[in-house]
Amino acid sequence: MSAPRTRFAPSPTGSMHIGNVRNAVFSWLFARRHGGSFVLRIEDTDRSRLVEGAVAEIKEGLTWLGLDWDEGPVFQSGRLDIYREHARRLVDEGRAYRCWCSPERLAEMREEQKAAGRPTGYDRHCREDSHGRTEDEPHVIRFAMPLDGETSFHDEVRGDISFDNALIDDFVMIKADGFPTYQFASVVDDHLMQITHVIRSDEWVASTPKHVRLYEALGWEPPKFVHPSLILGPDRSKLSKRHGATSFVEFVERGYLPDALVNFLSLLGWSPRDDREVMTRDELIAAFDIEGMVNHPAVFDVQKLEWISRQHLRLLPDARLAALARPVLEARGLVSAPADPGADAYIAAVCGLMKERLTVLPDIADVAGYFFSDDFDYDEKGRKWFAGDGARDLFEALAEALQAVDWNEESIEAAIRAAGQTMGREGGRIIHPVRVAATGQTAGPSLFAALAVLGKERVTARLRRAGAYAEHINANH
Ligand code: GLU
Numbered sequence: 001m002s003a004p005r006t007r008f009a010p011s012p013t014g015s016m017h018i019g020n021v022r023n024a025v026f027s028w029l030f031a032r033r034h035g036g037s038f039v040l041r042i043e044d045t046d047r048s049r050l051v052e053g054a055v056a057e058i059k060e061g062l063t064w065l066g067l068d069w070d071e072g073p074v075f076q077s078g079r080l081d082i083y084r085e086h087a088r089r090l091v092d093e094g095r096a097y098r099c100w101c102s103p104e105r106l107a108e109m110r111e112e113q114k115a116a117g118r119p120t121g122y123d124r125h126c127r128e129d130s131h132g133r134t135e136d137e138p139h140v141i142r143f144a145m146p147l148d149g150e151t152s153f154h155d156e157v158r159g160d161i162s163f164d165n166a167l168i169d170d171f172v173m174i175k176a177d178g179f180p181t182y183q184f185a186s187v188v189d190d191h192l193m194q195i196t197h198v199i200r201s202d203e204w205v206a207s208t209p210k211h212v213r214l215y216e217a218l219g220w221e222p223p224k225f226v227h228p229s230l231i232l233g234p235d236r237s238k239l240s241k242r243h244g245a246t247s248f249v250e251f252v253e254r255g256y257l258p259d260a261l262v263n264f265l266s267l268l269g270w271s272p273r274d275d276r277e278v279m280t281r282d283e284l285i286a287a288f289d290i291e292g293m294v295n296h297p298a299v300f301d302v303q304k305l306e307w308i309s310r311q312h313l314r315l316l317p318d319a320r321l322a323a324l325a326r327p328v329l330e331a332r333g334l335v336s337a338p339a340d341p342g343a344d345a346y347i348a349a350v351c352g353l354m355k356e357r358l359t360v361l362p363d364i365a366d367v368a369g370y371f372f373s374d375d376f377d378y379d380e381k382g383r384k385w386f387a388g389d390g391a392r393d394l395f396e397a398l399a400e401a402l403q404a405v406d407w408n409e410e411s412i413e414a415a416i417r418a419a420g421q422t423m424g425r426e427g428g429r430i431i432h433p434v435r436v437a438a439t440g441q442t443a444g445p446s447l448f449a450a451l452a453v454l455g456k457e458r459v460t461a462r463l464r465r466a467g468a469y470a471e472h473i474n475a476n477h
Contacts, residue, residue, distance in 0.1 A: 001034055003034060003035050003036040003037065004030060004031060004034050004036035004037075004196040004197050005031070005036055005037045005038075005039060005193065005194050005195050005196050005197075006027035006028070006030050006031045006036065006037075006038055006039070006195065006196070006197050006198075006199055007027060007038070007039040007040070007041050007072075007190070007193065007195050007198075008023065008024040008027050008028070008038070008039075008040055008041070008062070008067075008069070009041040009042075009043050009186065009189075009200070010024075010042065010043065010058050011042075011043045011044065011046065011049070011182075012042055012043075012044050012050055012051060012054035012055045012058065013046065013049040013050065013051055013054065014051050014054060015054070015057060015247040015248065015249055016057065016058060016061050016247065016248040016249070017246055017247060017248070018231075018239075018245075018246055018247065018248050018251065018265070018300075019201065019231045019239060019246075019268075020201060021061070021065070021248050021265060022228070022231065022265040022266075022268050022269070023199055023200055023201060023228065024062065024065075024067055025065070025067065025262055025265045025266055026199050026226075026228055026266070026269075026270065026288075026293075027197075027199045028067040028068075029266060029284055029285055029288040030197060030199065030288060030289075030290070031070075032285045032288075033285050033286070033288045033289070036196070037070040037071060038067070038068070038069050038070050038071075039069060039070065039071045039072050039074070039193055039195070040058075040059075040062070040069035040071070040072035040073045040074070041072055041073065041074045041076065041189060041193070042055055042058070042072075042073045042074065042075045042076065043076050043182060043185065043186065044075055044076055044077045045076050045077065045179045045180055045181070045182065045185055046179075046182070047177065047179060055073070057249070058073075059073065061248055061249070061252070064252060064258055065258050065261065065262055066258050066259075066262065066281065067262075071193075074189070074193070076180070076185050076189065077179070079185075079189070080178060080179065080180070082188060082192070083173075083174065083180035083184060083185055083188055084174060084178070084180075086184075086188050086218065087141045087173050087174045087180070087184065089218075090141075090143070090173070090217055090218070091141060093217075094144070095143070095144055095217040096141050096142060096143050096144055096173060096217075097126060097127055097141070097142055097144055097170075098126065098130065098133075098135065098139045098140070098141055098142075099122075099125070099126040099127075099139055099140050099141070099142045099170075099172075100126060100130070100131065100133040100137055100138070100139045101122075101125055101126060105125075106122070109122075109123055109125075119167070121169045122142065122169050122170050124170055126142075127142075127144060127170060138176050139176065140172045140173075140174060140175055140176050141172070141173045141174040142170040142171065142172055142173065143170055143171055143172075143173050143183075143184075143210070143213070143214065143217070144170060145165055145168050145169065145170050145171070145210075145213060146165045146213070147165065147166065148165055148166055149165050150162045150163060150164055150165060151163050151165055151168070151209035151212050151213055152212075153208055153209065153212045153222070153225060154224075154225070155205070155208075155225050155226070155227055156197075156224055156225065156226040156290050156293070157226055157227055157228060157229070157269075157290070157293045157294075157295050158205070158227060158295055159295070161205065161208070163206075163209040165209075168209060168210060171183055171210055173214075182207075183207055183210050183211065183214070184214065186211070187211050187214045187215060187218070188218075190223055191215070191218070191220045191223075195223050196223055196224060197223060197224045197226055197290075198223045198224070198225050198226060199226040199227075199228065200226075200227065201227070201228075202227045202228070202229065202230045204227065205227050208225055208227075226290060226293070228268075228269040228270070228293055229268070229269035229293070229294055229295065229296060229297050229298045230297045230298070231268055231269070231297070231298050231299075231300050232297045232298065232299050232300065233299070233300055234299060234300070234301060234302075236297075236299065239300050243300065244302065251305075254360055254362075255328075255360035255361045255362040255363075256305070256309050256360055256361075257309065257312050257313065257316075257324075257361065259280065259281055259312050260305070260308050260309040260311075260312035260313075261305075262281060262284065263278065263279050263280075263281075263284065263308050263312065264304065264305045264308045264309075266279070266284050266288070267298075267304075268298040268300065269293055269294055269298045270288070270292050270293045270294065271292050271294065272287040272292060273291075273292050277308065278308060278311040278312070278315075280315070306359045306360075309359055309360055310356075310358065310359050313355050313358045313359075313360075313361065314355055314356060316355070318348040318349070318351050318352040318355075319344075319348045321348070321351040321352075321355060321361075322344055322347040322348035322350075322351045323344075324361055325347055325351055325361060325364045326339060326344070326347060328361060328362050328364060328365050329347065329364065329365055329372060331365075332365040332369075334365060334369060334372035334373055335347065335372055346371075346453070349453045350364075350368050350371045350372075350453060351364065351368075353445045353446075353449055353450060353453055354367055354368045354371075354445060356445075357445070370438075370439045370440055370441065371450075371453065371454060374458070374461075374462065374465075376439075376440035377440060378436055378437075378440050378469070379436065379440055379441055379442050381442050382432065382435070382436035382440075382441070382442040383436075385432055385433035385436050385437075386433075386436075386466065386469055386470040386473055386474075387470075387473065387474065388474070389474060390423065391433070391467075391470035391474065392467045392468075392470040392471040392474065393423070393467075394423055394425070394433060394467075394470075395433070395437055395463045395464065395466040395467035395470060396463075396464070396467045397419050397422070397423065398416065398419050398434060398437075398463050399460045399463035399464045399467065401415045401416070401418070401419040402415055402416070402456065402459060402460050402463065403456070403460050405456070407452065407455070407456045408452060409448045409449055409451075409452045410448075412448050412451050412452055413448040416430060416431075416434060416448070417430065431447055433466075434447060434451075434463070435447050435450075436466070437462055437463050437465075437466030438450070438451060438454060438458075438459050438462045438463065438466075
């Protein structure tokens with residue numbers, strides 16, 4: 001295949017919907033797979049729906065995801081002359097016409113159609129007759145659809161599709177404000193930008209016959225149309241706000257890694273046709289193809305996203321994870337800026353120990369707080385280890401024994417077990433109290449590995465603190 005050109009063409013009318021981001025992922029993967037180009041086009045022709053900041057969000061979002069674009073952003077609002085020129089040509093050739101019908105007339109017409117139980121649509125009042133109106137008066141330009149017959153096209157995912165022309169309106173190409181509609185501008189741009197594969201939401205399938213007729217009228221070869229599967233919520237209705245987060249920023253804020261999100265989105269309507277699910281970006285690029293796109297709805301399953309997210313966190317080297325974790329830990333006041341090699345090595349060691357417990361990166365601050373702060377309470381369930389007369393002595397003896405130890409996992413374990421034996425304690429009866437004293441928790445990663453990371457100073461101080469606490473509660477009984 002010669003190098004394909006794909007595009008992402010969002011309208012800056014609000015925050016990016018996760019389903020639309022999926023289309024960007026497909027378009028980007030396809031371009032990268034075949035050494036083609038990925039174009040960013042901002043479809044800002046609906047002036048009443050523009051949302052301030054939306055373009056910045058689109059650019060930041062794509063950048064965050066690592067979906068770099070080769071051209072653009074191209075703003076349609078900067079290309080009005082181009083659309084008008086092509087529209088004028090179609091008017092001159094009789095393929096489009098000017099329409100002066102007022103919004104009031106159109107509303108009245110619709111009411112009458114409804115009352116008569118007929119389908120609503122433009123009645124082609126101006127198609128053959130300008131009714132004495134001139135170009136200087138406010139008007140729109142409409143496309144003259146064939147009145148009968150069918151329009152067919154091939155969709156790379158859905159196969160051959162046909163539409164009855166009689167059911168398609170003489171749609172507006174240029175609005176009264178001089179701006180083009182989506183239908184017209186996207187066709188002109190996809191052609192002029194030499195887009196080879198139009199990958200976009202399924203909601204545009206029904207518009208495609210209009211586009212096909214426009215290409216034909218303009219004398220242009222249409223691109224390949226690719227409408228990936230519809231995305232459903234877990235209850236199998238179309239994914240919407242009711243299903244929870246649907247805007248892309250919510251997933252960024254939750255703390256998913258870009259690679260995990262790209263991986264998850266790529267599997268909504270596509271599969272590598274083997275049993276792989278967790279895939280790095282390079283693996284996705286190498287595997288992505290249109291043949292793997294499926295023609296049935298994809299279910300948006302947050303549990304699957306979380307599973308993929310966990311796998312990606314495990315794939316990260318500790319030092320990389322630590323670099324990502326640092327800002328999270330700083331924000332929680334667990335680590336202070338600026339970065340320094342000693343602190344970063346410590347964060348990396350903590351990440352290595354705790355990464356299997358993370359679903360999203362920010363979880364590190366919840367599960368690993370005791371590595372960074374002494375300010376923790378003893379878990380309710382672990383308090384029993386402080387009760388009884390021997391508790392204070394146990395913690396003191398442990399602190400004493402560990403003070404003298406060469407600080408590595410094996411010697412720590414040996415010293416703790418030996419001290420336990422001297423006091424008639426084995427297994428859980430020595431492990432559990434040490435864990436509660438050193439971490440506040442009753443469960444966690446391998447205890448000896450955790451103590452090795454925590455360091456001698458912290459561990460012995462916490463054991464002494466536990467001894468003092470045992471003395472305090474036993475004195476009050
Ligand atoms: N601006 C349209 C949208 O955001 C683009 C559709 C297309 O990709 O053609 O839905």
